[in-house]
Amino acid sequence: MNERARRGTPVAITGIGLVTPAGIGTTANWERLLTGRSTARRDPGLAGLPVDISCRVPDFDAASLLGRSTAWRLDRVSQLALVAAKEALADAGLDPERWDGPRVGIVMGNALGGTASYEAAHTTYHQEGADQVSPLVMVNWPVNMISGYLAMHCRALGPNLVVATACASGVTAIGIARDMLRSGLCDIVLAGASEAPLSPTPMAAYHRMGALSRRTDDPESASRPFDADRGGFVAAEAAAVLVLEREGDARARGGTVHALVTGFGASADGHHASAPDPTGAGVERALRAALTDADVAPEAVDHVNAHGTSTRLNDLMESRLIDRVLVGGPSVTSTKGVTGHALGAAGAIEVAYTALTIEHGLVPPTANLDKLDPEIGVDVVAGAPREQSVTTATSHSFGFGGQNAVLVLQKAGTR
Template identity: 40%
Template sequence: MSNIDVVITGMGATTPLGGDVASTWDGLLAGRSGIGPLVADWTEQFDLPVKIAAQLAQDPSERLPRVQARRLDRCEQVAVIAAREAWADAGFTVPDDDHQDVEPERLGVTIGTGVGGPVTLVNQFELLREHGIRKVSPLTVPMLMPNGPAAHVGIELKARAGVHSPASACASGAEGIAAGYEMIRSGRADVVVAGGAEACIHPITLAGFAQARTVSTRNDDPTAASRPFDSDRDGFVLGEGSGVVILERADRAKARNARIYATLAGFGITSDGYHITGNHPEGIGQIAAMRAAITMAGLSASDIGHVNAHATSTVVGDIGEAAAIRAAIGEHTIVTASKGALGHLVGGAGAVEGIATILALYHGLIPATLNLQNQDPKVDLDIVAGEPRKAELTAALSNSFGFGGHNTALLFTPAV
């Protein structure tokens, strides 16, 4: 790869804490929870052991024209909303036949998703079964395909340098950002719209996670259900949302006097080769991903002042990641876990948490881990709890780990 610096010039999000980056960040700092009782027509129809979720704070129907919303799966809707915010935040306008801020052949998109549009698939199958083929939408396949979120963003922004859709479960959003970095460093693009999206809160996904005993059943106290690193944790809370960043060549960003939030200085992507749902017991893949990101950035472990942990609130996963962070970086780093407030956004998690990491670096302020009241004694790390903590950071790292043994670490440094 070349020595081109890659910077972040725009950010967008829609999450359980807010319909944009500002409200999401404010929610993290204020210690608000985006988790509540399930609100859906089917809630009473199925006797599920889990009756809580981290649902969007602002429904996509409030942001998208009615006709467009009906043509998109919910996963595609959140990706388009987050991408529009990021694009505008970077100072760009929506391209038309008369004006384009970025040459189409130099613009790429990399938006990952864990599963894409399974809700569309299931709903359309029900229509087929009950009413026959005439009720099935001709847009079924474009709505359910995992590349749909990235494709719709690419079409809207007229991106022609390549549109990609990493699918690595809960690491998809982070891997989308890493893929965007590679597009710029390899010379394929000057600007990349990168991130992740997911919206699969549905009876079948909740039932599957419940059967696997990975989700919290703290139904009587939803806001306290997601408890990363806490001794009383009992599983994650399924969420939905999207995070998107604008990655840009540093020289290009400076030439147009763009606001630069941070530099994406490196990343690490590894795989465990061990188990379809469980991480390697010795954390070899997680450790290797963090070390690879540090090496790519030309830094040392002592430079990493902050880690936004993957920390889903599962009994085994949190302990394993804590040990991996300690092995790869050391005990000095300050750790937080955004999923206490956001829930687990699956394919959108790595991108939204990457944005939280960028903002912690940009503002010198690390949000607290919500619901961390009694830190597990096996978690031997400095984890922020109670109130946000001020810190002057020279480098921050965001972890994302997914089913299948996918590990991605993103490393950010201050603007160059």
């Protein structure tokens, strides 16, 4: 296959695995998402902090899901990823015992690494001394170990990496994985992201930055993207893993295609360490690059899964971007109203949700949108799911450091 043909090769999402505050498993996630009810709760693990609310994965028992020995060895960030990967492989109908391991790659996104392992080791060091620090911290804290453990458990022996582009990490990982398939470097790639950030130190820092919602008296109403009374995000833990294959390969083996990944764009704001460029110039470059890569006209986009963090600056900037560039008036949703903001994992979760939106013809509502900010003029879905045949959608993710990433997803058979 020549380079031009490879670049035009459609890449399919053939497996989806989700472990989020909306539930363990894709079915549980989709059902909760359609209710439009937030998962935010008071968090005993954050007791004593000024902001003690979060969105945790409910009833996550790593020992029963992975086995006691495996669960004991892994930080929660890798536990979440492995459970999601197992579901994605089952959904795709792939057996790692039967595939050609060196032709299978893994690209995962992450922002903070194994925060629980690091915090525990740091506490032990100060309270009990250096000799009591567990050596396991150095195979649990580093971000690369997320992909490393997936490779060990899934016998994926091809390229193996973690990308760290802050809250754009999941989308960046899926974009890189798509390019690996188009280049011929791999035949299958497990791509997505995992994040388990709900430890006191990072949550205290986010609070000090003013990024977190302070609605601690009413946690379920705290995450409210695009709402006039929004005031910050609710932090979450989660993992999403997608199985990606060239569409022709997936069809040949009888695999199911949830959606196609047809465009990817990325950029840097070069503006501020934590605030988005209010002009949206950087994110516009990423969005237009993704559309060009997919060979899709802006007016053809009929749905957007927005970054929609529930912060005042992001939501306003993003809504103006959508209104300015995607002139066809797409429906817009932010699923962070339900799940909270899972930082580096957020984008991968939202790509999975976008694929499910395309597959089911239903747009999930944005939770807690009681009064649309009057400065926001886009068509934000709220209240109840909207029936809509979605052919072309974009999924946006932006992060600290001015990191921007956008994917274009399309319905199978569109191209």
